[in-house]
Amino acid sequence: MNSPQTPHLTHEQFCDLILACSPHPLSSDFAALEQHLCACPSCSEELTRLSRSLTLFREASSGFAQQQLAEIRARRTEAVLPAPHTLARPLYWATAAVLALAVLVPFGLQHGSARTPAPDAAAITTSPHTQESDEALLEEIDQDISASVPSSMRPLVDPVASTTATSAGNNAATSQKTAEN
Amino acid sequence: MTSQVLVNEGMSALNEASVTPVATPFDDLESVVATYEQRVFRFMLVSLRDRDAAQSLTQDTFLRAWMARSSFRGDCAIFTWLMRIAVNLIRDHTRTNRFRFWKRADANSVDVSEVAQHIPHLESSLESRMIANEQMAIVWESVAALSNRQRDIFLLRFVEDLNLSEIAAITNLPISTVKSHLYRALAILRARHTAGILPDKKTKEAV
Numbered sequence: 001m002n003s004p005q006t007p008h009l010t011h012e013q014f015c016d017l018i019l020a021c022s023p024h025p026l027s028s029d030f031a032a033l034e035q036h037l038c039a040c041p042s043c044s045e046e047l048t049r050l051s052r053s054l055t056l057f058r059e060a061s062s063g064f065a066q067q068q069l070a071e072i073r074a075r076r077t078e079a080v081l082p083a084p085h086t087l088a089r090p091l092y093w094a095t096a097a098v099l100a101l102a103v104l105v106p107f108g109l110q111h112g113s114a115r116t117p118a119p120d121a122a123a124i125t126t127s128p129h130t131q132e133s134d135e136a137l138l139e140e141i142d143q144d145i146s147a148s149v150p151s152s153m154r155p156l157v158d159p160v161a162s163t164t165a166t167s168a169g170n171n172a173a174t175s176q177k178t179a180e181n
Numbered sequence: 182m183t184s185q186v187l188v189n190e191g192m193s194a195l196n197e198a199s200v201t202p203v204a205t206p207f208d209d210l211e212s213v214v215a216t217y218e219q220r221v222f223r224f225m226l227v228s229l230r231d232r233d234a235a236q237s238l239t240q241d242t243f244l245r246a247w248m249a250r251s252s253f254r255g256d257c258a259i260f261t262w263l264m265r266i267a268v269n270l271i272r273d274h275t276r277t278n279r280f281r282f283w284k285r286a287d288a289n290s291v292d293v294s295e296v297a298q299h300i301p302h303l304e305s306s307l308e309s310r311m312i313a314n315e316q317m318a319i320v321w322e323s324v325a326a327l328s329n330r331q332r333d334i335f336l337l338r339f340v341e342d343l344n345l346s347e348i349a350a351i352t353n354l355p356i357s358t359v360k361s362h363l364y365r366a367l368a369i370l371r372a373r374h375t376a377g378i379l380p381d382k383k384t385k386e387a388v
Contacts, residue, residue: 011371
């Protein structure tokens with residue numbers, strides 16, 4: 001214990017009390033130390049303050065480390081799985097819009113072409129004049145086809161009378177067309 | 182013939198023992214991490230005062246433990262073995278000049294005011310809060326003034342709450358040496374505590 005020359009605890013005695021370990025070989029037993037603490041407010045106060053400081057240090061360090069580790073774990077989770085709030089980012093929305101357009105536009109075009117209305121029968125009725133000219137044209141084509149020699153090849157069949165025949169033929173065709181019209 | 186048979190049997194048993202891996206608690210690394218990560222990280226963070234370094238070295242601790250799991254004999258607790266690795270990693274890390282350079286001004290360095298925010302204030306008065314913050318800050322600054330070995334032992338005792346024999350097993354030092362380091366560390370702390378030295382006044386700002 002404290003010697004008569006030193007009224008207070010030695011540093012080793014003080015440390016043994018702080019460490020709560022068995023008395024140092026140089027120190028006396030804990031009962032004698034506690035007896036001194038009861039009698040000495042200075043040592044008692046210092047021991048209380050130091051013990052409290054160490055406790056505060058431990059609690060604050062633990063709380064701080066716990067918070068930091070929780071943040072690290074949260075970051076790890078975010079790195080593995082994208083958090084829901086990341087959907088608010090413009091890049092995600094732009095990508096989603098492009099994908100939606102890529103899917104919906106071809107579908108819309110196909111759907112639109114399928115719904116295009118068939119031409120109305122009433123809208124394509126032809127006038128009587130057009131119908132007559134069409135019939136005349138078809139008849140002329142029939143004559144050309146039924147002829148043994150096409151009109152364009154006749155000059156080759158009779159080269160001598162080609163000019164007269166051609167002119168006569170042309171006149172006859174013209175008069176026939178006029179009569180039909 | 183009998184001796185030959187015994188030799189053969191012994192050889193086959195040896196081969197089986199060498200081939201079959203011995204199961205260790207570190208085979209289930211996930212549960213080991215879940216159980217001890219908090220404490221290993223706390224020790225790293227308070228010792229290094231650097232978030233990134235603490236996180237990195239905590240991961241290294243478990244990685245090394247898993248890689249060397251075959252050498253775990255079970256003659257000490259899992260936490261003791263992990264802390265032995267952690268202490269060695271910290272020693273290697275703090276030896277480098279790079280650490281000393283970046284320690285001066287690093288964005289990841291922990292400020293005492295951040296730690297002081299986690300003091301449980303049971304008392305509501307402002308004065309008691311300020312006193313508590315000052316007391317904690319004195320210890321925080323005193324720990325920074327300790328040598329690496331003293332700091333390791335101090336934190337193992339007063340943060341991790343390990344007894345002297347466990348600290349001796351982790352640091353591979355005799356108990357008497359561990360005690361001597363603690364006496365010196367507490368001498369520094371007492372001197373600062375008595376003088377009321379508070380090098381960093383940020384604690385008051387944190388209040």
